[in-house]
Amino acid sequence: MCLGIPGQITELVDHEFLVAKVDIGGVKRDVIITCVVDDEHPAESCVGDWVLVHAGFAMSRLDEEEAARTLALLAELGDMQDEIDLMRQVGSSV
Amino acid sequence: MKYMDEFRDPATAKKLVEEIKRLAPIARGQREMPLQIMEFCGGHTHTLFKYGIASMLPADIEMVHGPGCPVCVLPMARVDDCVAIAEQPSVIFTTFGDAMRVPGTRKSLLQAKADGCDVRMVYSPMDALAIARKNPEREVVFFALGFETTMPSTALTLLQAYREGLKNFSLFCNHITTPATMRAILTDPDLRLDGFLAPGHVSMVIGAHPYDFVTRDYRKPLVITGFEPLDILQALWMLVKQFAEGRCEVENQYARIVPEAGNVAGLKAIAEVYETREHSEFRGLGNIGDAGVQIRDDYAAYDAEKKFGLPIDFAQGAVGYDPEHLKCADVLRGVMKPWECPAFAKTCNPQNPLGALMVSPEGSCAAYYAYGKLAKRS
Amino acid sequence: MNFSGSITLAHGSGGRVMHQLVDELIRSTFSNPLLEEGEDQARIPLAGLGAQGDRLAFTTDSYVVTPLEFPGGNIGTLAINGTVNDLAVGGAKPLYLSCGFIIEEGLSLETFARILQSMRLAADEAGVQIVTGDTKVVQRGGADKLFINTAGVGVIPAGFNPSAGGAQVGDVVIINGWLGDHGAAILNARGDLALEADIESDCAPLNALVEAMFAACSDIHCLRDATRGGLATVLNEFAERSGVDMVLKEDTLPIRTPVRGMCEILGLDPLYLANEGKLVAVVPAEAAQTVLAAMQRIPAGYHACIIGAVVEGEGHVILQTAFGGERIVDMLPGEQLPRIC
Numbered sequence: 085m086c087l088g089i090p091g092q093i094t095e096l097v098d099h100e101f102l103v104a105k106v107d108i109g110g111v112k113r114d115v116i117i118t119c120v121v122d123d124e125h126p127a128e129s130c131v132g133d134w135v136l137v138h139a140g141f142a143m144s145r146l147d148e149e150e151a152a153r154t155l156a157l158l159a160e161l162g163d164m165q166d167e168i169d170l171m172r173q174v175g176s177s178v
Numbered sequence: 179m180k181y182m183d184e185f186r187d188p189a190t191a192k193k194l195v196e197e198i199k200r201l202a203p204i205a206r207g208q209r210e211m212p213l214q215i216m217e218f219c220g221g222h223t224h225t226l227f228k229y230g231i232a233s234m235l236p237a238d239i240e241m242v243h244g245p246g247c248p249v250c251v252l253p254m255a256r257v258d259d260c261v262a263i264a265e266q267p268s269v270i271f272t273t274f275g276d277a278m279r280v281p282g283t284r285k286s287l288l289q290a291k292a293d294g295c296d297v298r299m300v301y302s303p304m305d306a307l308a309i310a311r312k313n314p315e316r317e318v319v320f321f322a323l324g325f326e327t328t329m330p331s332t333a334l335t336l337l338q339a340y341r342e343g344l345k346n347f348s349l350f351c352n353h354i355t356t357p358a359t360m361r362a363i364l365t366d367p368d369l370r371l372d373g374f375l376a377p378g379h380v381s382m383v384i385g386a387h388p389y390d391f392v393t394r395d396y397r398k399p400l401v402i403t404g405f406e407p408l409d410i411l412q413a414l415w416m417l418v419k420q421f422a423e424g425r426c427e428v429e430n431q432y433a434r435i436v437p438e439a440g441n442v443a444g445l446k447a448i449a450e451v452y453e454t455r456e457h458s459e460f461r462g463l464g465n466i467g468d469a470g471v472q473i474r475d476d477y478a479a480y481d482a483e484k485k486f487g488l489p490i491d492f493a494q495g496a497v498g499y500d501p502e503h504l505k506c507a508d509v510l511r512g513v514m515k516p517w518e519c520p521a522f523a524k525t526c527n528p529q530n531p532l533g534a535l536m537v538s539p540e541g542s543c544a545a546y547y548a549y550g551k552l553a554k555r556s
Numbered sequence: 557m558n559f560s561g562s563i564t565l566a567h568g569s570g571g572r573v574m575h576q577l578v579d580e581l582i583r584s585t586f587s588n589p590l591l592e593e594g595e596d597q598a599r600i601p602l603a604g605l606g607a608q609g610d611r612l613a614f615t616t617d618s619y620v621v622t623p624l625e626f627p628g629g630n631i632g633t634l635a636i637n638g639t640v641n642d643l644a645v646g647g648a649k650p651l652y653l654s655c656g657f658i659i660e661e662g663l664s665l666e667t668f669a670r671i672l673q674s675m676r677l678a679a680d681e682a683g684v685q686i687v688t689g690d691t692k693v694v695q696r697g698g699a700d701k702l703f704i705n706t707a708g709v710g711v712i713p714a715g716f717n718p719s720a721g722g723a724q725v726g727d728v729v730i731i732n733g734w735l736g737d738h739g740a741a742i743l744n745a746r747g748d749l750a751l752e753a754d755i756e757s758d759c760a761p762l763n764a765l766v767e768a769m770f771a772a773c774s775d776i777h778c779l780r781d782a783t784r785g786g787l788a789t790v791l792n793e794f795a796e797r798s799g800v801d802m803v804l805k806e807d808t809l810p811i812r813t814p815v816r817g818m819c820e821i822l823g824l825d826p827l828y829l830a831n832e833g834k835l836v837a838v839v840p841a842e843a844a845q846t847v848l849a850a851m852q853r854i855p856a857g858y859h860a861c862i863i864g865a866v867v868e869g870e871g872h873v874i875l876q877t878a879f880g881g882e883r884i885v886d887m888l889p890g891e892q893l894p895r896i897c
Contacts, residue, residue, distance in 0.1 A: 085822045086221050086327035086379040088893050090181040101338075109179040109817025111744075112752040116304060118334055119443045128371060134181060136382060136435050137821070138749075139274070139896050140302025141331040143444065144382040144435050149435040156411065158190050165193045171342075179817065188807075191879050224895075230881020275822075275893035288890075301822070301896065309578045328896075407879055457689040528889035539823075539895060 088138035090146055093117070093130045104130055106137055118144045181434075183536045185406030186229075194411040195234050198418055202238035204404035205421035210542055211241040215417060216372055216512055218360060219377035220247030220540030221405050227545045239414065242512040243542035245359060246377055248352070249276045250510065250534040250541045251460040256352055257282030259488050262323075263350060264295040266486070270313060271297045272306035273321040280537050288297050303335040308511040309408050310339070310347035319482045322349040327379040329471070330444030333451035336473070336480050349472050350482035354458060356380045357388045362460075364396045368513045373417050375399040375410065378432040383448075384441030389428045397426050404432035425498075461534055462510035506533035509542060516546040523547055561664045568693025578691060581665075582657075583671040583868035586679070590652070590687040598687035598710075600652060613648035615639060616707035624667065624701055626745035628737070631704055632671035634832055635677035636842055637761045638688075639708040641781040644763035645835055647716030648768060650682060655689040656705040663701050671702070682761035684708070684815030691861075695879035714776045715774050718837075722777035727866040728844040730837045731812060732765060733859035734758065735787055739829030740815040749894075751821065760833030765856040769837065772850035778838035781831070785888065786829040790836050791864075791873045794889045801869025804885070807878040808863045823895030827875075828888055838866060 091108035104127070106116045119128050120135050120142045154167035206213050217223055223243045227230045232241060245251050257280050264271035264287065271287070277340075278288045278299060291297035303320050310318035321331040330351055339347040356377060363369060376389055381402045384478050391474040392400045397422040403413035413431040420427060430436055451473060458470030481487070504521050508514035516522050516535065526532040528544050535541035566573040583591055592600045605612070613694075629637075636653065643650040655675070659668070679686055680691075696820040737758040744753045750864045762781060769776060778798070782790045791802045811819075811826050833856060839847050844862060851857030874884040 086219065086325060086377060088327065088379045088382075089820045092180075108821055110814040111752060111817035111821060113301075113750060113821070114278055116331075116334060118447070119330055119441050122442065138327055138379060138381070139331045140304045141334070143327070143330065143379070144437070146181060147434050147437075149185075154412070154431075155435060158194070158408065160191045160199060162190055165196060174295060179813065179820070180819065186878065188878050190882060195880075220897065226875075227883055229786070230875075230877045230880045230883045231879070233881050233883075234879070272897040276895050278893055279890065299894065301751075305748070305750060341683075528886075548886045 086138065088136045088143060089132050089135045091131045093135060094141070095131060096127055099127055102127055102141070106135065106142065108137065113137070113140070113144045115140055119143050122169045182406060183295065184375055185408040186212065187408065190408055191260055194408065194415055198239070198411065198415050199236045201415070201418040201422050202236045203294060206238040207421070211370065212238050213418070213421065214240055214242050214372045215375065215414065216242040216244045216363070216371050217375040218244035218246040218356070220250065220538065221379070221417055222403060223247070223542055224540045225405055225410055227409060227549055230265070230402060231407055231410060232549065235414070236374055237419070241370065243545070244363065245460070245463060245510045246325065246356070247538055247540045248282055248354060249329055249538040251354070251462060252280060252323065252534065253459045253461045254283050255459070256332050257286065260287055260321055260350065261290045262485050262488070263482060264290045264297050266317065267534055268317045269296065270309055270318045271295065271315050271321065272300045272309060272318060273297065274323060275299045277321055280534060281531065285295065303332045307335050307339055307344070307347060310344055314346060316346060318347050320349050322351045325354060325380050326383045326448070329448045329452065330383060333447035334450050336477060337447060339480060342478060345479070347472065348480045348482040348485050351450065351452070351471065352473040354470045356384070357391070358466060359460070359463070360392060362463055362469065364392065364398070364464045365401070366511055366513070371398060373398050373421070375403040375413050375417070376400050378402055378404045380437060381432065381436045381440070381457070383441050383444045386428055386430055386436065386438050391431055393426050393428050400428050401428045402432050402436055404431045404435065408518065412506065414490065422485070434521060436543055461553070462507035480540070480552070504533050504536055511537055516543040559665045559669050561665055563659050563665060563668060564660055565661050567891060568691060574691070577889045581669060582672060582689065582691065583705070584734055585676050586655070586686040586890055588685040588687065589750060590638070590685060595840035598652065600687070603848045605711055605878065608649060609713040611712040613643050613646045613710045613712050614707070614759050615642040616705065617704040620700065620702065620703050621742065623745050624671065626757055627741055629759035629832070630671050630674055631702060632675035633678045633708045633759050636675050636684070637759050637832060638685055638704040638783065640682040641762045641835070643708050643710035643779050644766040645718070645779045646712060646768070647718055647779070648710030648712045649761050649767070650708055650710040651686045651705050653679065653684050653708045655686050657689070657691045658699050658703040659691065659693045660699040660701050661693055661696055676852070679837045680759065683761055713869065714834040716770055718776045718779035720778055720793050721762050721797035723794050723800050723802070723838045723866045724777060724840070725800055725866055725868050726839045726841050727803070728841050728862055729791070729864040729866070730801060730844065730848060730851070730860060731787065731810070731863050732762070732835055732857045734812050734815070734820070735810060735831065735834065736815045736829030737812065737881060738832040739786065740818045742830070743818065749822070751818065753818055755812070755814050757816070758831055758833035760856050762833065762856055765835070765851060765854045768850045768854050768857070769847050773839060773843040774840060775843065776820060776837055776839050778836070781835045782836050784830050786826070786828040786830060787834070787836060788873060789887055791885070794838060795797055795869070795873050796871040797872060801867045801871070802864055802873045803867050803876045804864035804873065807877055808861060810859055810861060824892050827885055828892050
């Protein structure tokens, strides 16, 4: 359960009620951004942020560095596997 | 679609599966049974089946489907309460789509709608609030359902109604909490579990520390997991690595979304609006102390249970309502596989769901109903 | 005729006002010689029909949709194209349609006139004539704004015999383009989910496409338009009736990004979303490329592609995920509901 997907904030719609427009694969929806703003990251700095959208609320700011780290780790795993495969092939051809 | 497609890459999936296959026998070690890994969350169950991940895993790993589907553990009596509210002539009853088909003892919300009740499906509790603003002469009730993921959204919606002084909006609160439910599973003498995939979106709200008891008191490794297929595979890989290396930790595979401390604003809204409910009846799991929440007295005016004078003491829980021959409880607890239930696919199927696990597309019975046919093929 | 105001019960009373509506609005919009005769039935010469084929195809369908008008079409274009397509996928050349309106009093005349106009255009595009019809007006609450029933006849050329039970092991499954546009467009147009998306219904006539397909291969085994219940439902019918399995390759399924986006947001599966301009064909493997090439030369088939194959089995539809996993794509027990909490 708890369906949530990443989208990007494209504009601030209502500063007082903390409403912003978010774009998910070209589909737009107004969402509440209360959970992704604070003194250090005020509403007006939200545009461009990637957020996790659930039931009309932005619930978490997506940490793009962490995402890149995860993907890099997975890519590395791929390279490692390729090396293992290569070694196997080399080993069997000797 | 950015941040989704990258986590659905088949080539990477293949590598991860190979890695899991390599480590799984080491991880399993001397265990007689395959590693029993519970994916607590129905969203994970859904991903497992949607991408056919279950069919890619080695025999050393067995996925056990957890009760993390708010629709599946909702007692029939609570659906009856929903229907009773919806039947009040002044009421517009609003709900997420998931809950429409769940059978009560009398009828489902979908049937209530067909019988003339004003039941409306919304995407967000805020949309229910908008309906209340537009219809000042009607009572608008939102069916607040779900684990901690959904709680901030309903709490913030209630607070907004309070700020605006809206008198015709209330929540029927059926929220439940993850750690308490996990604890109930862990204390179950019949259940043999080795590790957990923990729900990523619940964790984005509550953070990583509420799971510390799982590793500390019960010695089960746990990985907080995202919902894309690569997330699940990476989390399984992290888990088998923990077994293989003899570690037992709470790890966070989903760091891009889940901060260690959770979501400050979300937790604040939850604490402001909700308090622990002494008794919560879970369908199939019985009564779990401190697992549910209710609306604090400060906001009683927005509590549909008080507004409509509902019975708060469900003398008859979900267990009592499930017919004798149904084994929903055992399947929910992960003690029995769906196909071991005598009603499975015979009298209980998606067209005619007798138990809740057959109703929700995230219920393990509904998932197995489709998947089992595939298993027979091979 | 003056298009201001609304339809009232008088418009269905059989009196002057009704005759005015039928003559000056409906008949004049649909105008053609058979309709102009003004009888209670269209009198169609048999001679011409027999020359075009050896069987008559006859179909009927009713149309109810909220909202009446949506990006990419309206209830009227659905009613024409839907019935044209039901004939076309039987191998028939669609010729004549009937058209029955059930109108709730209060429908604006302007809206009704606009819908009639688009029906005329859709009929012209498909090369069919609306030759007979009926109008009823019911009191407020007796219907939801406007219901349309269209029946249609067409002629099937000798030798064409596609059927849901005709799929054979080794055959190839073809779709003529993007999946789920109509279902997503309607969900979006209803507005109760407060989503904004640039999605249009794919509502279109398919008879020209079908004609091109049969010209390329007279031995098309199965042919259906994938309307309610989407691609998954049609393929399940084929698989069950033919006693075979259908294997779909997920990474070949054409789905537009906004449709995907909407499905991701709501937890829906695009395989079950309705289409109004999509057909699924099962053809012998050796004819697949020829049929595909013929399809891609017709506007309704520009994005046609091969999405799967027929294998031995017991009537299941199996999706090979982009991941290398497999899952069964069953028929849905009911309407797809969003998953959120």
